[in-house]
Every structure is written in structure tokens, then in C-alpha cells.
Amino acid sequence: MDASLDLLLNALISGLLLGGFYAAVSIGVAISFGLLDVVNIAHPAFILLGSYVAFLGNTVLGIDPILAALIAMPAFYFLGMLAYQVYYVAFERRDDQSIRGLSFFFGLLFITEVALVLVFGVDYRTVQARYIGATINLGLFDLPLRLLVPFLVSMAMVTVLQLFLSRTFIGRAIQAVAQDQLALRLMAANPIKIKRIAFGLSIATASLAGAFLIIIQPVEPSIGREYIGRVFAICVLGGLGSFPGMVIAAMTLGIAESLTATFFGPSWAPAVAFSILLITLAVRPSGILGR
């Protein structure tokens, strides 16, 4: 009885920490899908790209993976702006988002995955950092630093983005573009430019999330697909466009997966996200804190 309580407590803690990481993975989609209505199903591919950038920075230059991700962030920002520009010209302007716009991102997802296989192979890759093996023992439970560091940096990133969206002019414009493009145009702000900036930001978060991913687990090119279900389950459960809802949903999923992995075995964990997604869509499509 005592041992299983211990197991439960540890599963809860690591689920909570995992949820912090999931928040970093999902915040990009919370921006692109939740605020801009751009269904970027290729987001996990950008995250994987971030993982491999962190891997290169770590193995070739010998720097910390999170630092490498921060350095790469501007490049990801411009990559995101470029991707949005192509999407806007080819699909959004022609009002052809549904079939072809979705297929465009699906194609990007696939091309990135195959390209990563061609460059890095299908072997699992890992990074080195002092905090990866270490654990803080707090008596009742353990805090693995491998999960704690991504958790803390991720929460910092979510806070900064939330402040940016609510306090700055561009941030408010991004929130406005989700509601009324015409009104934004009347305020003399170009909605396309605002959306380009926002999409750039959403891809920039993938750089950091990718570094977290390769810190937490070994990475190979096809694991991005597992995150599609997770990311969209989190965004839908949290209510599209709401950051606090997204964080709550990320922690919920983290804890649910961690409990499933502890009591039923890790091979069942990927099914949790889908169940949550389907139940949410069937019961409450507007999510926990939906508008």
C-alpha cells in the first residue's frame, strides 16, 4: 500500500513536470491554430528540427542544448514568417485553406521527416548536459532535473508570451486579428503583417520545445508524429486561444499519461491523448476555458 502511494505521488509529480514540457510543445499551435486559425499540423516537424539543431549545437559546438535553441530562435522566427508567407499567397488569399492548405502542412511534415532521416539517419540521438542525469530527492518524491529544467524554462516562456500578448501593441494586435481583421485594418495595422509576426513567433517556440524534447528523451525523426495528437488534444481541451487553459490541459494530459505509463505500461501512453481529444470533441468542443 505504502509503495503504491509512493508510486502514485512520483507519477503525479513527473506528470506535472511533463505537462510543463507539453505546454512548450503546444504553445506554438495555441498561437497558430488558436489565434490565427492556421491549422499547422507540421508544428511537430518544426519541433523535431529544433531538437536536431540543439543536438548539433551540443555535439559540434559543445554548448548547452537550451542555449543552442535560444541562439537558433531568430532563424526559426524567420522560417515561420516564410512558411506563413507561402501559406498566405498560395492558400489563404485564394480562400482554399481546407483541403489544399492542410495537405500543404501535411506535405511539409512528411518532407521534413524524410529529410531528417536522410541527413541524420534513423538512430536515436541524445544530448549532454550536467543536469540530465541528476535528481533532487525531497524525501517523499524525486525531482529529476531532466524534467525540472524544461518545466521551469517552459513556464517562463509561456509567461513572457502571455505578457507580450496582453501588454504590447503588436501582442494586442495579434489577439485582435483572431477576432476581427477588418477592424484591425481600420486601426491602420496590416493584418497580414501581424499574422506573419505571430506565425514567426509560434515557430520560434518550436526551437525551444525541440531542445526540451531531446533533453527529456532520445530523438529520432519519426517521433514527431506522436506529438500531433498530443498537441491538438491539449489545444482543443484547453479551449483554442487561451494560454491558461492550454497550460491546465497540458498538465492534465501529462499527469494522465504518466499515471497510464506507471500503472498500465509506457506502450499505452500514446493512446491517452487521442481518447482525451475524442471525448473533448464529443462532449465539450469549446474546451475547459474556451471563449
Added chain:
Amino acid sequence: MPFILILIAIAGAIFAAGRWFGSSYAFFMGYVVLQYIVLGTAWNILGGYTGYVNFGVTAFFAIGAYSTVVLNKLVPAMPLPLMILIGGAMAGLVGLGTGYLTLRLRGVFFSIATLALAVVVQTLITNWDFVGGARGAYVLRPRIAPLIGGEYVQYLFLIMLGLCVIVLATARAIERSALGYGFAAIRDDEGAAEASGVPTLRLKLIATGLSGGFMGMAGAPLPFYVTYLDPASGFNLNYAVNAIAMPLIGGTSSWLGPVVGAILVGGLQEYLRVTISSAVNVLVAGVLMVAFVILAPQGIVGLFQRKKR
């Protein structure tokens, strides 16, 4: 009616030519192209006609394939066509269920749910020891084809040819029926269709069930073709990308599009696999798909139609 007779005549001519040519490589290669014609057309019945994008092709395809593995273990003597029917029915039911839960919402939610469905079905199969779990399952391919004699792959080829005829005839019949006009109304403006009395949910469920069922039927003969099936190969993303890329490249508005796309892309992939490498050939479908959706949204068939006018 004459259309199906023409299809049967063409299929008969192709098979006779194959027999006369007599190379088993031609049959193995031809099977892959035919399988993609079935998959692409099945995807197009939902994606092209109603505008709902199914990314979970591998889920339906693998349900068909794994139902054959199960049936073959339980009743080894069961004839393949019966297995195909059962596999198709299973996949069709899963399609109906997913559709029922998500099709009342905006289209993107259906697409996202199908993406996640592929991961979940793979998780279930990987944890199911009866079908070999993560280790995979071996299926013995009979040496001699029943009824027609010769190598078994000729039988597989013939079966897939028959499925092509059925699927293409169905797709063309849908295009020319009230069902097809209902689908097109949903694709163009679902709200307006609903308002003018089109039973949108029922039509969408018919499309999802048919589309999923045909995908399952395309997957059902797979275990006999590959003889070894594991989750990583049965759920290979290539199937999904090809099944979506081929209609988009060929053109989604008519039954001819997926056929043109499957023959062109399937042929090109086979050519690249033989001449360059198998890593490059999988990239082709993805790159071509992105290029076509950006530059030629109506596909190859659309390009020719525009020239005619």
C-alpha cells in the same frame, strides 16, 4: 452500365498482357500501383468530393491488413475475397465511428482526429500479442494461385484489379448521382447545403464509411503480398502521403484524377527506387504534392480541362 463493362474489359486486357509478358516483377510492381489507385480513389471519395481531409489513411489500411492476419490465424482456409470483405467492413465501421464523433464539428477537427486515430490504432496493434505485437507477424503465401494457376502474386494482382474496377465504378456512379451533388454541396458551402435541406451529417457518414471501407479492402491482401507484417511497416506514413498526394496531383474533382496520379507517381517512385535509392523515392510524393497544391491546385486533370475550354 457500359462504363463498368469498359473497366472490366480494360482490366481483362491488362491481366492478359501481364500473363503474356509473364514476369513476376511486373506483377509485383503492378500490384503496388493498383493498390494506390484503390487507396487514392477511396481517399478522394471523402476528401475530393466532400472536402473532408482524412490523414489517418494508415489506420484504415492497417485495420484491413491486420484483420486478414487475424482471420488467417483463426480460419486458415478462408478465401481471400471474403477476408477482404470483412476487413473492409471493419475499417468502414471505424470510419463511421470516428465520423460520428467528429463530423458535427468544423472540418479541421475531423482531420486532426484522423491523424491521432492512426497513432492510437498503431498503439493498440503494437500491444496486441495475438497479431505479433511489436515483433510483427508472418503470413504464409500459398505457392500456387487458386482458380487461375501460376504464381500467387498473379492472384493478388487480379484481386486488386477487381477492387480497382469496383472502386472506380462506385466513384463514378457517386459523381453522377444525387449523392454526388449532395457531396459537392457540402464541399462548396456546408452551411448553405444544410439550410437547403441536404442531410449533411448522413451524407458525410456515408462518405466516411465508404472511404474507410475501401481503404480497409485495399489493405486486406497486404499480408499475403509482404508475407511479414509489423506495425512499423503496416502503419508506414508513405501509405498516407501517397494516398493523399496521388488524388491531389492527378486532380480531385473526378474519378480519373486519382488514377492518373497513382500511375504517374507510383511509376515514378518505382523508377527512382530502382535507379537511385529507396530513400529518395518516398520524398517524391511529398515534394510533388506540395508543389501541386501551390502551383496547380486543380491537378493534372484540371490542367487539361482548362486547356480544352
